[in-house]
Amino acid sequence: MRQDSKIYVGLDTSKLKISVAVAEAGRDGDVRFIGEIDSAPDAMERLVTKLAKRHRYLAFCYEAGPTGYGLHRQITRLGHDCIVVAPSLIPKRPGERVKTNRRDALTLAKLHRAGELTAVWVPDPEHEAVRELVRAREAAMEDLRRARQHLHSFLLRHGRVFTGRQAWTKAHTRWLCEQRFEHPAQYLVLAEYREAIEAAEIRPKRLDEQVAAAVSSWSMAPVIAAYQALRGVALLTAVTFVTEIGDRRRFDSPRQLMAYLGLVPCENSTGERVRRGSITKAGNGRARRVLIEGAWTYRFPARMSRLLQERQAGLTKAVRDIAWKAQVRLCARYRKLMARGKRQAVVTAAIAREMAAFLWAIGREVEPHSAT
16 A cells, blocks of 8 residues: 555444444545444554554544544544534435444545535634533523423412413512412422422522633633624623634635524525525524524614623724614614514514624624634
């Protein structure tokens, strides 16, 4: 084997084993399955060393999944190329009904050689750590929602419906204390559900403090501060957006960012027929969700609130001008679309799509701190 040859290595990863296949360069290059190795780092290092003795250029790939980015970082540290593949964008034949680790590894190797794989963006370790912290906070909020829903369901089964203005206020707490049941066990159920809610309410508050502390020393802190100049984008929204999409500089245009967020309409057109439908909901769902939540604030008239002025203090004039331009345009667009009879969910998605474009523009005006 020539020392300057190149091979493409497909890795089908799992918790305990990694299936390995290689494809030699060229259309007629040999494609073969090597076997399985342990998922431990030392086993992968031995494999890379063995392949590097026979081939000068190694190009690895594996599917994004629960195993994370540790394998990618290990291979790149060893001086070889590696991409993490988007599973939903891997070409598949409609007639294939057999799926094994061996076949998946061979398929990855062949498609990587053909250039048919789409790589996902790989965050650096610090970025990944902050993202995991933000996702832990999101999981805590979901646990709180479930705990509250359990209590609501229990009360509804007994015909108890709170008629006040808003739940989980002092008035709601007094109403819960006034509830009376026939059986002692039902008092115990009510107490357990309330205790679970009180415990679940602590975690989000604690994680909010940890997120704020982590962001203050992060290289993306200037970008997060600039994003908060936009109406509907407070700290947690800005942090979630940055941790999920990374540096906006990897998107060449706002349209690319909108498509990545799944906020563009799907389309099925042919010939003279043009048929567009609802948004694709492809890409990152967490970033899309926080933008849609922030888009609801544009149903009110454009104005500079006290909180918004505080968030814009210390920002450049260019960023403030973009934020004000966005607020004037999006508030007017919200009213215009509603006046045309559009459903509120459709209007909100349209506003969120344009919010992404303004965030992209703000990201051009601010540079992250250089990593130390």
